[in-house]
Amino acid sequence: MVENKRALMKETATERMTTLFERAKACAKTNPELSTKYIKLIEKLSMHYKVKVSPAIKNWICKKCHAIMMPGFNSTIRIVSSRGYVAYKCSTCGKEKHIFYSSSK
Numbered sequence: 001m002v003e004n005k006r007a008l009m010k011e012t013a014t015e016r017m018t019t020l021f022e023r024a025k026a027c028a029k030t031n032p033e034l035s036t037k038y039i040k041l042i043e044k045l046s047m048h049y050k051v052k053v054s055p056a057i058k059n060w061i062c063k064k065c066h067a068i069m070m071p072g073f074n075s076t077i078r079i080v081s082s083r084g085y086v087a088y089k090c091s092t093c094g095k096e097k098h099i100f101y102s103s104s105k
């Protein structure tokens with residue numbers, strides 16, 4: 001029973017994080033402060049309920065300034081093929097995020 005309740009809480013937290021991310025994405029260009037607030041809420045939910053933030057959300061978030069990195073708006077993308085990753089650079093704080101890709105040959 002307790003385990004069931006915990007699973008339900010984690011599921012609810014995951015749903016909430018997805019909703020918050022969609023809202024943050026929608027208002028990122030018009031109201032960046034509100035968007036950052038939503039992202040901080042996602043991180044708080046993740047820590048409180050011990051739920052991992054899904055890569056679909058995590059890859060969009062800047063770890064330093066908690067902004068959504070939207071290519072062409074507040075971030076730039078660079079492909080580093082020699083090392084096998086894509087570099088997303090946040091233009092708000094300058095933090096660079098590396099997302100590795102698998103090179104299947």
Ligand SMILES: [Zn+2]
Binds near residue numbers: 063092
């Ligand atoms: Zn940043």
